[in-house]
Amino acid sequence: MANKSFSLKFKGDARNTGSMRNDIDVSFESMNENFKLATDEGAFHGGKGTAPPPLALFTASLCGCVMTQIKAFGKKLKIEVDEIKIDASMNWNGEITEEGPYIASCEGYNLDIDIISNEKIENKIKLLMAAIDGCFIEASLKPGIVKHRLKDNESWITI
């Protein structure tokens, strides 16, 4: 039996006019929603700090995507979710080349996740696994680069 599927499209219209600031108009086409976003760098990197740097938006987007799916799928699976907390640690390296630019690499993203409710840990595990499988950002990341741990009382379970 075929499952139902759907597609999701976002468009970005991004402009840089000379400084380190970038203005990005994002549209969620099927919903007719539009968002004006921006990035900038701090003074150390030649920017004016008028907006968060791209990696701050990225950190928020990954945490937000996983949390949103925990919340949304909790309803679908009838698994209670009172609150959610994520401690995220995002780790990258740069290797500076002779000519000046650097080569970026990613050491990994560690998400320590606390699903706060009276549910049994088995249900929390099931919900977190569904949320990871349903996260559109994670679907585009290298396999294994995100390490998830779920809080179980005072200890952590690797998912």
Add this chain to the structure above:
Amino acid sequence: MANKSFSLKFKGDARNTGSMRNDIDVSFESMNENFKLATDEGAFHGGKGTAPPPLALFTASLCGCVMTQIKAFGKKLKIEVDEIKIDASMNWNGEITEEGPYIASCEGYNLDIDIISNEKIENKIKLLMAAIDGCFIEASLKPGIVKHRLKDNESWITI
């Protein structure tokens, strides 16, 4: 001869307290910079639209990261950059399971990039390739999932 390397760490402190809104405090530790970010969903997905959805932040972060590296590496490589434009198209699919949640997949991210300056196309190609190699977000994405095209007068070159 060993090249110089550096590490980059961002932390996220993310909280959901019951609605579809997520609040994420992001810190860029070595720079002592802190950013208060948030995501929400529109009414269709049970949110109140108090902030952009996670995928809007993600779209902006990817465009912003590539543009920032074009700008930064243009200086290092002495390749002139007057303005930059990116048209981004971000494409995902969801496959709904019997139980309710869906499995996310990513069809790909298409970035059409215009580096506006009087530089020869060879220099623009060199700069864009350096920026892609220097993009921390792309370093964590599945190889080949981002498709880059560079504008050359009225045509497009696949990079």
